[in-house]
Each structure stands twice: as structure tokens, then as C-alpha cells.
Amino acid sequence: MTAVRKVAIAGSGVAGLAAAIQLAKAGVEVDVFESEPVPSPLGSGISLQGNALRVFDALGVWEKVRPAGYPFEGLTLRAPGPDATIVAELPDVKTGGPDYPAGMGMERPVLAEILLAHAQAVGARVRFGAKVTGAAADADGVDVQVNDAPAGRYDLLIGADGLHSTVRRLIGIATEPQPTGMGIWRAFVSRPADVERTALYYGGPMYIAGYTPTGEHTMYAFLVGKAQERFSVTDEEAARVMCEESQAYHGPWESIRADLAAGTHVNYTWFTQHIVDAPWNRGRIVVIGDAAHSCPPTIAQGAAQGLEDAAVLTELLIAADAVDQSLWDAFHARRLPRAQAVVDASVQLGQWQIDGDRDADAGGLIFGIAQQMAQPA
Structure with a gap:
């Protein structure tokens, strides 16, 4: 018997859908509410x-x-x-164990489609x-409102609704998430045959420049610099930058x-960092994933931590009686x-x-946190 029979989840990102999958597989009735149309x-x-x-x-x-x-092993550090x-070739710690590659790049929309399906x-x-838009919890359950109307009563509400979480x-x-002072430009481009894993360039005019392969013919490239108000620039202007x-x-x-000169969509965002002190729950309402913690992607652990939140929470809910x-x-x-270890290390890398x-x-800190993550959550 599980501790819950009916659960509401706010948000359809990786953490929310991971929690939904595990609970539904265990026979729990699950409703996921996503604000995007x-x-x-x-x-x-x-x-x-x-x-x-x-x-x-x-x-x-x-x-x-x-x-x-695109699965890969290791990390390359290069100089401008x-x-x-090439300054260093770092062997990635297999944080998932020997049965999985050390790392993988992929397109976010593709991952979202797989998890949703x-x-x-x-x-x-x-x-x-x-x-x-509303939640009233008591000792036995939660009355949830969606779009300002009653949506039902649930045993638990999981807030996996992102950085600017309404549930939080x-x-x-x-x-609340706080800017770290860094901003990142990202673009999908073609993958040269010699790009077989993530490479990071430290030094030069930007804080970090890099790229990660995402498929046989694709990768995403990124530049990290001082945070600026650049959110309204066109793709053409962003590519030029x-x-x-x-x-x-x-x-x-x-x-x-x-590829940039030929025309491609470019995304710009700021890095943020926050972590909610324990407890992440208030009675039968709990926040996980980016709603509970965020960090710069300097060690590529943000999504992994949200997935681990969902995995640990659902494991406990399925095993418990109450x-x-x-x-x-x-x-x-x-x-x-x-x-906390991931947030601290990620922020420290950026601050340096x-x-x-x-x-x-930087290499030692990246390697050290990877060794910690190799221990199961």
C-alpha cells in the first residue's frame, strides 16, 4: 500500500513528469497541471x-x-x-554507475516529448x-484550485513548477532565485565530426565558451558572459553578438x-541560484526540482538533481503507509x-x-562533485 492514492503535480518539466511516471506506475491516480497552453x-x-x-x-x-x-565520456578544457x-582532458566519473555513459547531450524538447508520452x-x-492557483491543506489532504476554480481533493500536491514556482x-x-551575474547565449548548430564530447574554453573575452554534442549531426554552442538586458534582441542580432x-x-x-551567420535561433537567459532550506514541504504540499533549488549549469547537474528529487520522493511515498x-x-x-553541494559548487565555479x-x-571541483554524485541519491 502506498502513502498516497491521488496526487496533483504542478508542472510538466522533467521533475514533475518523473514523479508522475513513478507514482502512476505504482497505481496512484495522478493529475499533472501545466500552465503553458x-x-x-x-x-x-x-x-x-x-x-x-x-x-x-x-x-x-x-x-x-x-x-x-549523444552519449559521451570525459570533458575537454581548452584555451582561447x-x-x-587543449589544457586538460578530464575523465568523467560515471555518476550513474558502469551501465550508463558518463554524460549525454540532447535537445530539451525531444526529452520533454519522451517523458510526456x-x-x-x-x-x-x-x-x-x-x-x-490555490491550495488549502489540512492533516488529511489538499484542496487544489486550477485556473481559480476547484480542481479536486488530493492526498498530496507536488510543486514542480519551476524557478518562479506558484506553489512555493x-x-x-x-x-526566490537570485541572479549570479552571468548570462548565457545558446544556439543549436551542426556538429563537426571531431566534436565527440563537451568542451569548455576558459579565458578570453567571455567567462566560458563551450559546446556539447546532442546528436549525430547536431550540437549546442554557448557563451557565458556578464549578465545584460539582452532578452529582447532578435535572432539576427543575437547571432551577430x-x-x-x-x-x-x-x-x-x-x-x-x-552556422550562426547562416541563421539560427539563439536563446539568452541569466544564471540564477537558490535553495530552499528544509523543510521543502508544508504539510501535504512539497516543492521539488527548480522550485526547490537552482544553480548555474556549470557542472550540468540541474536536471539530474530535479530527477533525483522526484525519484527519492516517489520511492518513499510508494514504500510508506502514511x-x-x-x-x-x-x-x-x-x-x-x-x-546544497551541487548549488554551492556550481555557484563557486561561476564566481571564480x-x-x-x-x-x-575548476577541474578539481568538477571532478570532486562528480565523485559525490556517483553515490546513489
């Missing part, structure tokens, strides 16, 4: 570490995820300049254009600039220190770049 076809690339891939296997989607992405000198296939109901606000958690600000970077960046304090204590003991700290051991 339709599944979004837009999105940048995503880097996934082995511990994320292990969760996909537990969800039952690994066999579909793997061929849809005409030779694009599987959630619906195992019985979760997903409603778009449905925003959770509804339960009185004041923590990426071309101009990447002139110090060579090697595959020559091909990247050619939603009680012992369940929440176990959840926070397994999730808060791990998420902002401070121009030439003596910082």
Missing part, C-alpha cells in the same frame, strides 16, 4: 550526467532517451587563441493551460560561427545536503570566473 516546441540543448540517466532507466524511458541523444589549445502511457493525466509562493516560502564575442575562440568555433514526519525527515536527509581567479582549480 501546449507542449513547447522550443528549448535549448541539455547536458545530462550519468545519475540522470540512471533515473531515466528507473522510469522506463532509457531505451528511448539513449538513441535520441588560434590553436584552441511515457507519463500518459502509464496512466498519468496531463492538462495544459491549467495553472495551479502559495505555501509561504519566501526564497555570438559571432562577435566568440572571435577569440577557435577550433570548432569556426564552424559554429559559420505521509508523516518520518517520511519528510527521510526525504530531506537524502536530498537537501546533495542539492567573475573574479578572474587564475589559480582556481
Whole structure:
């Protein structure tokens, strides 16, 4: 017997759909409410570490995820300049264990499609254009409002509704994402044959320049610089900016600039960081994923941490007989220190770049946090 029989989930991102899949597979009635009117076809690339891939296997989607992405091993660190000198070739820790690649790049919209289809296939109901706008919890359940109208009574409400979570606000958690001072340009481009794993360039006019393969013929390229108000620029202007600000970077960046000049969609966002102190729940309402924590993607653990939140929470809910304090204590003991370590390390990597700290051991910090993540959540 599970601790819950009927669960509402706000948000259809990776954390929300992962929770929906695991609960529905266990026979729990699940309603997912997504505020967006339709599944979004837009999105940048995503880097996934082995511990994320292990969760996909537990969800039952690994066999579909793997061929849809580009698995790779290791990380290359390069320097600016005409030779694009390789500074280090770091062996990735297999954070998911020996059965999975160390990392994988793929397109976010493709991953979203796979998770949504599987959630619906195992019985979760997903409603778009449905925003959770109210929630009143008592000792036995939660009365949920969607689009300002009653949506039903549930044993639990999971807030997986992203950085600017409505559920987080509804339960009185004041923590909000804070800008780190960095902004990132991202674009999908063609993959040169010699790009077989993520490469990061440190130094030069940008804090970080890099690229990650996402398929046999595709990759996404990114430039990280000082946060600016650049959200309203056109694709043409954004591509021009990426071309101009990447002139110090060579090697595959020559091909990247050619693709940018030919025309491609460019996305710009700021890096943020936050983590909600324990508890992440208020009674029978809990936040997970980006609603509970966010960090710069400097060690590519953001999605993995949201997936782990969902995996640990649903494991406990399925094994327990009641939603009680012992369940929440176990959840926070397994999730808060791990998420905190990722946020701290990710922010530190970015701050070293902002401070121009030439003596910082970026490779050592990346390798060290990967070793921590190799221990199961």
C-alpha cells in the first residue's frame, strides 16, 4: 500500500513528469497541471550526467532517451587563441554507475516529448493551460484550485513548477532565485565530426565558451558572459553578438560561427541560484526540482538533481503507509545536503570566473562533485 492514492503535480518539466511516471506506475491516480497552453516546441540543448540517466532507466524511458541523444565520456578544457589549445582532458566519473555513459547531450524538447508520452502511457493525466492557483491543506489532504476554480481533493500536491514556482509562493516560502551575474547565449548548430564530447574554453573575452554534442549531426554552442538586458534582441542580432564575442575562440568555433551567420535561433537567459532550506514541504504540499533549488549549469547537474528529487520522493511515498514526519525527515536527509553541494559548487565555479581567479582549480571541483554524485541519491 502506498502513502498516497491521488496526487496533483504542478508542472510538466522533467521533475514533475518523473514523479508522475513513478507514482502512476505504482497505481496512484495522478493529475499533472501545466500552465503553458501546449507542449513547447522550443528549448535549448541539455547536458545530462550519468545519475540522470540512471533515473531515466528507473522510469522506463532509457531505451528511448539513449538513441535520441549523444552519449559521451570525459570533458575537454581548452584555451582561447588560434590553436584552441587543449589544457586538460578530464575523465568523467560515471555518476550513474558502469551501465550508463558518463554524460549525454540532447535537445530539451525531444526529452520533454519522451517523458510526456511515457507519463500518459502509464496512466498519468496531463492538462495544459491549467495553472495551479490555490491550495488549502489540512492533516488529511489538499484542496487544489486550477485556473481559480476547484480542481479536486488530493492526498498530496507536488510543486514542480519551476524557478518562479506558484506553489512555493502559495505555501509561504519566501526564497526566490537570485541572479549570479552571468548570462548565457545558446544556439543549436551542426556538429563537426571531431566534436565527440563537451568542451569548455576558459579565458578570453567571455567567462566560458563551450559546446556539447546532442546528436549525430547536431550540437549546442554557448557563451557565458556578464549578465545584460539582452532578452529582447532578435535572432539576427543575437547571432551577430555570438559571432562577435566568440572571435577569440577557435577550433570548432569556426564552424559554429559559420552556422550562426547562416541563421539560427539563439536563446539568452541569466544564471540564477537558490535553495530552499528544509523543510521543502508544508504539510501535504512539497516543492521539488527548480522550485526547490537552482544553480548555474556549470557542472550540468540541474536536471539530474530535479530527477533525483522526484525519484527519492516517489520511492518513499510508494514504500510508506502514511505521509508523516518520518517520511519528510527521510526525504530531506537524502536530498537537501546533495542539492546544497551541487548549488554551492556550481555557484563557486561561476564566481571564480567573475573574479578572474587564475589559480582556481575548476577541474578539481568538477571532478570532486562528480565523485559525490556517483553515490546513489
